[in-house]
Amino acid sequence: MTSAPTDRSDLRYLMCAPDFYDVDYVINPWMEGNVHRSSKERAHLQWQGLYQILKEMAIVNLVPPQQGWPDMVFTANAGLVVERKVVLSRFLHPERQGEEPFFKDWFLSQGFEVFELPPELPFEGAGDALLDREGQWLWAGYGFRSELDAHPLLAKWLGVEVLSLRLIDSRFYHLDTCFCPLSRGYLLYYPPAFDSYSNQLITMRVPPEKRIAIAEADAINFACNAVNVGDTIVLNRISADLHRQLEAAGFQVVQTPLTEFLKAGGAAKCLTLRVTEPLSPTHGDGVTIESRVIQMAGHLLDSGLINRALDVVVDAGGSFQVLEFRLGTQRQSTSQARIRVSAPSAVVMGTIMSQLIEIGAYLPEVQDAQLEEVTLDGVAPDDFYVTNIYPTEVRVQGRWIRCDRQRMDGAIVVQDRGGQVTATCSLLRDLQVGDRVVVGIEGIRTAHRPEQREKKEEFSFMGAGVSSERRVELIVEQIAWELRQVRDRGGRTVVTAGPVVVHTGGAPHLAYLIREGYVQALLGGNAIAVHDLEQAMMGTSLGVDMQRGTSVPGGHRHHLKVINTVRRHGSIAQTVAAGLVTSGIMYECVRGEVPFVLAGSIRDDGPLPDTVMDLIAAQQQYAELIRAADVILMLSSMLHSIGVGNMTPAGVKMVCVDINPAVVTKLADRGSIESVGVVTDVGLFLSLLVQQLQRLDSPLLTS
Numbered sequence: 001m002t003s004a005p006t007d008r009s010d011l012r013y014l015m016c017a018p019d020f021y022d023v024d025y026v027i028n029p030w031m032e033g034n035v036h037r038s039s040k041e042r043a044h045l046q047w048q049g050l051y052q053i054l055k056e057m058a059i060v061n062l063v064p065p066q067q068g069w070p071d072m073v074f075t076a077n078a079g080l081v082v083e084r085k086v087v088l089s090r091f092l093h094p095e096r097q098g099e100e101p102f103f104k105d106w107f108l109s110q111g112f113e114v115f116e117l118p119p120e121l122p123f124e125g126a127g128d129a130l131l132d133r134e135g136q137w138l139w140a141g142y143g144f145r146s147e148l149d150a151h152p153l154l155a156k157w158l159g160v161e162v163l164s165l166r167l168i169d170s171r172f173y174h175l176d177t178c179f180c181p182l183s184r185g186y187l188l189y190y191p192p193a194f195d196s197y198s199n200q201l202i203t204m205r206v207p208p209e210k211r212i213a214i215a216e217a218d219a220i221n222f223a224c225n226a227v228n229v230g231d232t233i234v235l236n237r238i239s240a241d242l243h244r245q246l247e248a249a250g251f252q253v254v255q256t257p258l259t260e261f262l263k264a265g266g267a268a269k270c271l272t273l274r275v276t277e278p279l280s281p282t283h284g285d286g287v288t289i290e291s292r293v294i295q296m297a298g299h300l301l302d303s304g305l306i307n308r309a310l311d312v313v314v315d316a317g318g319s320f321q322v323l324e325f326r327l328g329t330q331r332q333s334t335s336q337a338r339i340r341v342s343a344p345s346a347v348v349m350g351t352i353m354s355q356l357i358e359i360g361a362y363l364p365e366v367q368d369a370q371l372e373e374v375t376l377d378g379v380a381p382d383d384f385y386v387t388n389i390y391p392t393e394v395r396v397q398g399r400w401i402r403c404d405r406q407r408m409d410g411a412i413v414v415q416d417r418g419g420q421v422t423a424t425c426s427l428l429r430d431l432q433v434g435d436r437v438v439v440g441i442e443g444i445r446t447a448h449r450p451e452q453r454e455k456k457e458e459f460s461f462m463g464a465g466v467s468s469e470r471r472v473e474l475i476v477e478q479i480a481w482e483l484r485q486v487r488d489r490g491g492r493t494v495v496t497a498g499p500v501v502v503h504t505g506g507a508p509h510l511a512y513l514i515r516e517g518y519v520q521a522l523l524g525g526n527a528i529a530v531h532d533l534e535q536a537m538m539g540t541s542l543g544v545d546m547q548r549g550t551s552v553p554g555g556h557r558h559h560l561k562v563i564n565t566v567r568r569h570g571s572i573a574q575t576v577a578a579g580l581v582t583s584g585i586m587y588e589c590v591r592g593e594v595p596f597v598l599a600g601s602i603r604d605d606g607p608l609p610d611t612v613m614d615l616i617a618a619q620q621q622y623a624e625l626i627r628a629a630d631v632i633l634m635l636s637s638m639l640h641s642i643g644v645g646n647m648t649p650a651g652v653k654m655v656c657v658d659i660n661p662a663v664v665t666k667l668a669d670r671g672s673i674e675s676v677g678v679v680t681d682v683g684l685f686l687s688l689l690v691q692q693l694q695r696l697d698s699p700l701l702t703s
């Protein structure tokens with residue numbers, strides 16, 4: 001039989017007979033398909049089995065069951081007991097809220113000091129809060145039934161350190177369904193039920209030799225939903241492997257069938273509440289949970305920003321409370337929200353805050369940005385703020401300063417030259433010892449451009465993201481209109497292009513755009529230039545005759561001959577000057593003095609003398625040409641288009657054309673409303689674009 005502790009009166013449990021137990025509703029995945037499918041008789045027998053086992057080891061008190069509250073049988077959710085104090089449960093689901101007064105009465109009748117959480121702050125007792133069995137700290141779960149914001153109150157009221165664990169698998173909706181602290185510092189748990197931060201926390205607190213991680217098959221038999229008394233573990237059923245593992249760790253396992261209760265998502269632990277929970281004298285009352293209040297303003301509902309903000313908080317492992325939401329009443333008026341964000345640690349809070357700032361949230365208690373000096377060239381302080389594509393302001397000496405050279409994945413350097421303060425986005429490699437870099441999240445705000453809402457509507461049929469072939473013609477009309485506007489007002493359109501433009505017959509069309517002043521800079525690699533020059537000088541592209549569409553004998557060597565010729569002349573411009581190139585993309589660039597940068601890659605043949613093989617220099621030259629661009633046309637080059645996308649601030653319209661929807665989605669999905677994706681053949685796209693521009697130039701001919 002089971003080994004009993006020395007003094008039974010030290011150990012008391014609370015249980016509730018299953019007189020009114022049934023699966024009456026569905027509030028967890030286990031209940032699905034099991035409504036009214038449990039056997040009353042079997043439930044009684046199984047409950048009695050557990051009751052008798054426990055009675056051998058401890059005193060078991062009973063709370064009277066109540067009709068209409070079938071889940072009262074799960075007394076673990078009555079509250080959380082530590083010594084003579086109890087924090088009552090605040091059930092999330094109305095289906096269980098009616099149990100609260102009955103449990104409260106019982107605790108009061110037993111002389112417990114009762115603590116009650118504010119309404120609207122769910123916490124489901126010992127189902128979601130488990131003391132380390134040595135009594136040193138409390139593991140508290142959140143994510144499904146209990147709120148993270150309840151944890152600081154547990155720490156305060158019970159005088160115990162609280163470690164918050166986030167549950168992420170809805171089958172394991174309470175902490176005690178997947179986590180069971182055992183005596184002598186052991187822990188039985190199912191790691192996939194927790195997010196990575198929580199798993200990290202567990203590994204920091206529990207040494208590897210004490211962690212017993214179980215497999216899914218045991219987890220779904222509720223192996224962790226166990227009652228541990230001394231070296232005895234009482235549970236539903238486990239695999240032979242886990243049995244051996246537990247025995248090797250010095251535990252005696254008692255299996256008692258509880259299948260009727262599994263249908264409602266509970267087993268041994270859920271059916272019991274230990275009401276004698278001593279704290280070890282070494283306990284502290286710390287809590288690592290951080291809370292911040294953020295504000296948001298703008299078209300929060302129709303732009304979907306408020307949903308995104310709340311998703312950001314929850315996805316990163318935090319929780320929120322909307323303190324205030326003022327809805328704009330007119331179409332044009334804006335809304336305002338004040339939200340309290342909680343996170344289980346400063347690290348998680350930092351992650352959440354930088355994402356919230358990115359989508360336009362700001363901290364109402366405005367402080368100056370924190371600055372830290374760079375101590376090693378090219379290396380930022382650890383906690384540096386990572387920039388995004390949106391216009392960013394930094395608060396320095398009480399004033400908001402707009403960041404220069406906005407781009408993503410940079411650091412912000414603040415300089416003060418004789419009272420003139422500037423903030424600049426800088427790449428890590430450009431940081432120098434002594435530079436003062438923004439760290440943390442104080443004093444930073446970004447504009448998520450809600451004012452662009454009207455523009456989005458105008459472009460909504462493109463802005464919907466990636467378009468299908470069917471809609472290409474419509475989209476081309478819009479892009480042609482935009483390109484013409486930009487050209488006519490003296491704006492800047494930058495093109496990035498890959499060699500597919502030439503292979504698909506698009507070179508003459510791109511050449512037309514350059515010749516007619518629609519392109520202010522060209523960015524690409526070695527290949528676009530090589531293949532364009534091959535076509536201009538030899539009439540082939542990769543050895544294929546572009547007129548006839550057939551391979552030319554020995555044509556595969558053409559591009560090398562072209563490279564050789566250009567190398568002999570020293571540059572593309574000098575080859576054009578020598579009269580060897582009289583048409584094509586590169587010819588039009590040289591003739592029209594349209595600047596181009598060819599960035600080198602490991603695939604390059606030659607390379608051409610113009611190809612910049614120093615990648616840092618190439619990135620810098622790209623960045624120079626992108627500056628002040630209004631539109632960037634990205635034509636079938638994943639490598640160069642993604643490179644350009646990373647350097648480009650929000651507000652620049654990016655049009656990405658590629659045959660592969662995945663590439664288009666990646667580029668168009670920057671969270672920027674200005675991005676447009678077109679999934680089509682680039683040769684076809686360019687041909688349609690030129691036709692449309694010519695139509696716009698001669699309206700009378702087409703009317």
Ligand SMILES: NC(=O)c1ccc[n+]([C@@H]2O[C@H](COP(=O)([O-])OP(=O)(O)OC[C@H]3O[C@@H](n4cnc5c(N)ncnc54)[C@H](O)[C@@H]3O)[C@@H](O)[C@H]2O)c1
Nearest residue numbers: 498525526527601604605636637638639658659660681682
């Ligand atoms: N001979 C050479 O020197 C040589 C040859 C090839 C590439 N390169 C270099 O390698 C690097 C990568 O080359 P890249 O940019 O061509 O390759 P990439 O793979 O980065 O991009 C090519 C893109 O074109 C898309 N594409 C293919 N067919 C298409 C079509 N018909 N219409 C629209 N899109 C289409 C693909 O989906 C892909 O996204 C560049 O720097 C390039 O200069 C050099």
